[in-house]
Amino acid sequence: MLKAIEISKELNEDSIRKLIAKNIDAIHVPGFYPKELSARFADCIAGHSELEAYKVQNALKRLGMGYVDVGKDADNANRYHSEAMRSIWGIRDMIYPNLTPLDHFRLLLEEVWPAGATIQTIDGRKSFVGTCRVIDQGAKMLPHNDRLARMLSNGASDLTGQLAVNVYLDMPPEGGELELWLSEPTPEQDKEQETRDGLDREVLGEPRLLIRPENGDLVLFNSQLIHGVTPGVGGRRVTMSCFVGHRGDDQPLTYWS
Numbered sequence: 001m002l003k004a005i006e007i008s009k010e011l012n013e014d015s016i017r018k019l020i021a022k023n024i025d026a027i028h029v030p031g032f033y034p035k036e037l038s039a040r041f042a043d044c045i046a047g048h049s050e051l052e053a054y055k056v057q058n059a060l061k062r063l064g065m066g067y068v069d070v071g072k073d074a075d076n077a078n079r080y081h082s083e084a085m086r087s088i089w090g091i092r093d094m095i096y097p098n099l100t101p102l103d104h105f106r107l108l109l110e111e112v113w114p115a116g117a118t119i120q121t122i123d124g125r126k127s128f129v130g131t132c133r134v135i136d137q138g139a140k141m142l143p144h145n146d147r148l149a150r151m152l153s154n155g156a157s158d159l160t161g162q163l164a165v166n167v168y169l170d171m172p173p174e175g176g177e178l179e180l181w182l183s184e185p186t187p188e189q190d191k192e193q194e195t196r197d198g199l200d201r202e203v204l205g206e207p208r209l210l211i212r213p214e215n216g217d218l219v220l221f222n223s224q225l226i227h228g229v230t231p232g233v234g235g236r237r238v239t240m241s242c243f244v245g246h247r248g249d250d251q252p253l254t255y256w257s
Contacts (some may be wrong), residue, residue, distance in 0.1 A: 005209055011105075011218065012112050016253075019220060020161035020246050023128040025182055027211055030216035033101040033167055038248035041101075042170035044236040045132045055160065060139060063132040064091060066257045067122070068146070072153045077123075084128035099257050101167035102130045102240050105218065106255060109244070113253050120245060120256035122152070128249075135229065135237040137172055142198020143207075143228035145185055146243065148256075150194065161246035164223035165255070166239045168213040172232030178219060179207035181226040199226065220244070 006024040008015040018024040070076040109117040120127045149157040245254040
């Protein structure tokens, strides 16, 4: 028998612990970031000269290189780390003197988690945090999961949990929902994601949970479980996102994109 779906509307120590332990399925905080600022920030992102299409799906665009783009390539890794701070500051400047939604999130995370929170380092170098994504209307994203170890050259990390964080700055009139299957990929599916951009929807079946955020909402979910996004209708979908890593309840959380 499947357990009942449970979503917390608060970001605090208890909800983070429960999400990592899979005792709840998501954290959804409505109105986390002001709607007026969300609209202004979304326009800045969508019109930015450095907005770059993903290589595999060019209907998906991003500002700020994510570690997923490194692809275990040493040159890409060097570019990622060397651009990290400049990218954080550049995105921050777009909405200054206001805080970006992820700067606001980072401050709260440090305060609510007993051991605090800090930027993830990889091979002794700081990571970028705060990828901004624009998804064109009608674009389809394949279901997938995100796991830092799969992206590292040695295939291993010390994380005991990994969460995805999204602040929704602009949602289309229809579609753009977050799809959660609430299950981990099989070893075969995990390996499949190393060679293609996601998993076959027909094999997965329908997701167990759909979340329809509003502009300014914050959503956290377990990134190691399979998730996707429904195609948007009538407009773009703009988000700012990162991951949060857990290494034990007495250890600081880390965040990166």
